[in-house]
Amino acid sequence: MDCPKCKAGMESVAFEEIEVERCTGCGGLWFDTLEQEELRARRGSEAIDTGYSARGRANNAIGNFKCPRCHGAMIRMVDHLQPHIWYEQCSTCGGTYLDAGEFKDYKDRTPADLIRDWRAKARP
Numbered sequence: 001m002d003c004p005k006c007k008a009g010m011e012s013v014a015f016e017e018i019e020v021e022r023c024t025g026c027g028g029l030w031f032d033t034l035e036q037e038e039l040r041a042r043r044g045s046e047a048i049d050t051g052y053s054a055r056g057r058a059n060n061a062i063g064n065f066k067c068p069r070c071h072g073a074m075i076r077m078v079d080h081l082q083p084h085i086w087y088e089q090c091s092t093c094g095g096t097y098l099d100a101g102e103f104k105d106y107k108d109r110t111p112a113d114l115i116r117d118w119r120a121k122a123r124p
């Protein structure tokens with residue numbers, strides 16, 4: 001499978017028995033349906049997110065791409081707890097693409113995140 005954002009190859013990486021795809025170029029992560037939720041709940045799973053978050057932030061701008069699994073349309077989502085995190089989800093198969101650094105960001109919610117999210121919500 002190739003990365004839908006930078007077209008580099010993706011490799012399988014496993015955390016415990018859950019396998020996800022990680023881009024060898026930009027470090028973006030692909031999760032099949034529900035894998036993301038599964039992994040989020042596990043302690044230490046942020047270790048799979050080894051990409052550079054600066055690269056991930058730059059890739060955030062790429063929002064128009066097809067699902068690498070089924071070529072369905074990807075929809076931009078905003079995390080309900082941490083609205084500064086944007087990600088893309090396939091409307092057909094439910095797979096999710098996260099830019100490098102975003103999964104780690106989900107996992108460690110810092111006081112700075114809380115303030116950022118509070119500001120994001122306060123904005124009209």
Ligand SMILES: [Zn+2]
Pocket residue numbers: 003004005006007008023024025026027028
């Ligand atoms: Zn990539």
Ligand SMILES: [Zn+2]
Pocket residue numbers: 067068069070071072090091092093094095
């Ligand atoms: Zn899909």
